[in-house]
Amino acid sequence: MIPRICAAAAIAALAAAALAGCGSASAPSASTASSPGSGPASQAAGSSFPVTLTAANGPVTIKVKPLRIVSLAPTATEDLYAAGAGPQVVAVDQNSDYPATAKRTSLSGLTPNLEAIAKYSPDLVISYQDANGLVAGLKKLGVPVLIEPAAATLADAYAQIDQIGQAAGHLTQAQRVVTTMKAQIAAEVRQAGSSHQGLTYYWELTANPYYSVTSSTFIGQILGLFGLKSIADAADKASDGGYPQLSPEYIVKAQPQIIFLADNQAADGGQTPVVVAKRSGWSAIPAVKDGEVIGLNDDIASRWGPRLPQLVEQIAQAVERASG
Amino acid sequence: MIRARGRRLPAARAYGVAAAFLVAATLVSALVGAADLNPLATVAALLDKIPFVHLPSGLSPLDRAVLFDIRMPRIVVAIMVGALLSVAGAGYQGVFRNPLVDSGLLGASSGAGLGATLAIVYLSQQGPEVVPIAAFAGSLAGVMIAYLSGAVGGSGTATLLLAGVAVGLFLTAVQTYIMQRSAQDLQQIYSWLLGSLSGATWQQAGEILPYAAVSVTIVLLHGRHLDVLSVGDEEARALGLHPARVRLIVVAACALAAASAVAVSGLIGFVGIVVPHVVRRLAGPSYRLVLPLSLLVGAGFLVLADTLARTVVSPAELPIGVVTALVGSPVFIWILRSTAAVRT
Numbered sequence: 001m002i003p004r005i006c007a008a009a010a011i012a013a014l015a016a017a018a019l020a021g022c023g024s025a026s027a028p029s030a031s032t033a034s035s036p037g038s039g040p041a042s043q044a045a046g047s048s049f050p051v052t053l054t055a056a057n058g059p060v061t062i063k064v065k066p067l068r069i070v071s072l073a074p075t076a077t078e079d080l081y082a083a084g085a086g087p088q089v090v091a092v093d094q095n096s097d098y099p100a101t102a103k104r105t106s107l108s109g110l111t112p113n114l115e116a117i118a119k120y121s122p123d124l125v126i127s128y129q130d131a132n133g134l135v136a137g138l139k140k141l142g143v144p145v146l147i148e149p150a151a152a153t154l155a156d157a158y159a160q161i162d163q164i165g166q167a168a169g170h171l172t173q174a175q176r177v178v179t180t181m182k183a184q185i186a187a188e189v190r191q192a193g194s195s196h197q198g199l200t201y202y203w204e205l206t207a208n209p210y211y212s213v214t215s216s217t218f219i220g221q222i223l224g225l226f227g228l229k230s231i232a233d234a235a236d237k238a239s240d241g242g243y244p245q246l247s248p249e250y251i252v253k254a255q256p257q258i259i260f261l262a263d264n265q266a267a268d269g270g271q272t273p274v275v276v277a278k279r280s281g282w283s284a285i286p287a288v289k290d291g292e293v294i295g296l297n298d299d300i301a302s303r304w305g306p307r308l309p310q311l312v313e314q315i316a317q318a319v320e321r322a323s324g
Numbered sequence: 325m326i327r328a329r330g331r332r333l334p335a336a337r338a339y340g341v342a343a344a345f346l347v348a349a350t351l352v353s354a355l356v357g358a359a360d361l362n363p364l365a366t367v368a369a370l371l372d373k374i375p376f377v378h379l380p381s382g383l384s385p386l387d388r389a390v391l392f393d394i395r396m397p398r399i400v401v402a403i404m405v406g407a408l409l410s411v412a413g414a415g416y417q418g419v420f421r422n423p424l425v426d427s428g429l430l431g432a433s434s435g436a437g438l439g440a441t442l443a444i445v446y447l448s449q450q451g452p453e454v455v456p457i458a459a460f461a462g463s464l465a466g467v468m469i470a471y472l473s474g475a476v477g478g479s480g481t482a483t484l485l486l487a488g489v490a491v492g493l494f495l496t497a498v499q500t501y502i503m504q505r506s507a508q509d510l511q512q513i514y515s516w517l518l519g520s521l522s523g524a525t526w527q528q529a530g531e532i533l534p535y536a537a538v539s540v541t542i543v544l545l546h547g548r549h550l551d552v553l554s555v556g557d558e559e560a561r562a563l564g565l566h567p568a569r570v571r572l573i574v575v576a577a578c579a580l581a582a583a584s585a586v587a588v589s590g591l592i593g594f595v596g597i598v599v600p601h602v603v604r605r606l607a608g609p610s611y612r613l614v615l616p617l618s619l620l621v622g623a624g625f626l627v628l629a630d631t632l633a634r635t636v637v638s639p640a641e642l643p644i645g646v647v648t649a650l651v652g653s654p655v656f657i658w659i660l661r662s663t664a665a666v667r668t
Binding site: 248281 | 357358359360385386389390392393394395397448449450451452453507508509511512515520522523524525526527634637638639640641643
């Protein structure tokens with residue numbers, strides 16, 4: 001009995017962690033302010049130190065260009081490498097599997113171990129949440145920590161890339177990354193046109209129980225660029241934070257025209273389009289009948305980093321097929 | 325040994341009450357759900373399925389799909405799981421002459437949990453279909469390890485129970501270790517551990533049917549033996565019974581029943597302990613009555629619990645294990661207080 005009770009107690013806490021891809025209400029404020037006084041001459045790519053950045057954990061001052069960065073967040077890892085700060089990164093967490101060259105370790109952002117992090121003698125640590133006293137603990141060691149939580153909007157995602165780039169001393173390249181992303185996403189949306197306003201979709205985060213996203217979430221906003229509407233909107237309660245759980249009856253009855261699977265890869269549950277088609281009763285859903293069940297790259301779909309244009313491209317292709 | 329007070333139902337009346345409870349639970353469950361089907365049309369569509377009855381229901385093809393491909397298989401699987409867990413719980417209680425044991429005993433739940441966790445973490449390449457098979461195998465393996473460990477220590481039931489507790493804790497420790505090492509699978513594992521019938525299909529019902537039928541039949545046929553066993557091993561032997569053999573057969577059948585249930589539902593606690601006790605309060609201690617009545621009442625209880633699980637926070641769902649404990653515990657205590665004690 002004991003393990004079952006523990007599980008019941010832990011599930012509430014874990015529900016949040018499980019939906020790690022979900023935008024939290026607290027958007028990272030991206031306002032940055034160079035510290036006053038005579039900073040050293042601008043280094044490599046247009047950032048100057050010391051610099052004070054306002055992350056989710058408040059103002060953080062980075063005195064000199066960090067050369068030993070530890071990233072505990074897969075998105076932050078992607079941001080760092082895209083901004084050209086890869087050579088300064090000494091360790092990334094166990095889930096940071098992109099790019100392949102990142103120095104993956106057994107470090108965890110979910111349950112960070114301060115001693116294990118300190119072992120890499122970092123001069124900057126980036127994570128997506130302040131768990132296990134991460135910020136306070138590393139403060140005692142004089143290590144600045146940036147908390148970059150899940151983005152609530154595309155603007156947040158761009159601002160995080162800029163901020164992480166600036167923190168690593170690569171602001172110019174980070175800004176170039178953002179400019180390219182914006183252009184690619186705009187091009188996809190333009191190309192897809194506006195002939196499919198009002199198509200409905202079901203975005204699956206997890207199966208059994210089925211968790212989805214509403215149109216107002218980070219993902220929902222991206223799909224909103226194409227005029228798509230989430231079937232989860234009607235089910236959303238304040239306590240769901242935009243990520244309501246749906247019963248299979250509700251999903252079938254809502255008749256979504258496209259289904260996106262963010263739990264499609266083997267490591268995330270293996271809910272492939274084939275598996276979905278075999279679910280009892282789901283063959284009555286238009287998306288299943290028309291073959292519009294899209295297995296996404298789950299990692300890209302659950303992060304808010306520089307690979308977002310790839311997600312947008314996959315969505316654009318699905319939308320064009322569904323309305324064509 | 326405590327003798328029951330008189331207010332017991334006669335056998336025929338007890339069967340009637342239990343069967344009516346199951347039918348009522350099934351009907352209520354069929355009529356409610358997130359899809360808001362028209363109740364009259366739903367009843368008509370269900371009656372239409374009865375041979376020689378033809379009723380135009382007026383349900384759209386979509387509503388029919390919701391009713392017959394989502395809601396009904398779920399109810400049928402709930403009936404099977406509830407019956408299996410309750411019969412297994414009652415059987416174990418008889419074998420061990422102990423009112424506190426349930427269907428998760430002897431490493432069955434922890435073995436299933438370890439099996440499912442291993443499948444989710446290491447066999448994810450094979451697809452989600454592997455999880456039920458791994459849970460089934462893990463549950464049986466857990467009982468087998470516990471039985472072999474406990475049987476060495478002598479013939480008493482206490483040794484077997486203690487070995488079961490030890491094996492259960494060990495398997496749970498291994499499972500927790502693997503789970504903590506694999507943060508990204510936590511959500512999947514916890515969802516499984518808390519139990520759910522939301523993915524129930526006709527195929528699942530068909531797959532566990534043979535195991536369910538064989539195991540339940542064997543346990544039901546041993547009602548008389550369990551009654552004899554309840555007077556003690558020595559006395560049972562004097563009456564011509566072979567206690568160790570009966571114990572082995574019933575434990576094996578109960579393990580198979582619990583494993584079949586766990587494979588399709590995950591871990592659902594409380595059913596295997598509460599249902600047989602409620603039945604005893606209503607119909608007396610004889611296993612010839614307790615076993616078949618537990619089957620009916622357990623089936624109805626789980627159908628009701630699952631109905632609550634999928635309607636209370638609709639269109640979201642509660643883990644069914646939460647409902648069985650949250651609703652079941654107060655009801656159980658009320659029944660304990662308002663009826664007389666009965667020997668197990």
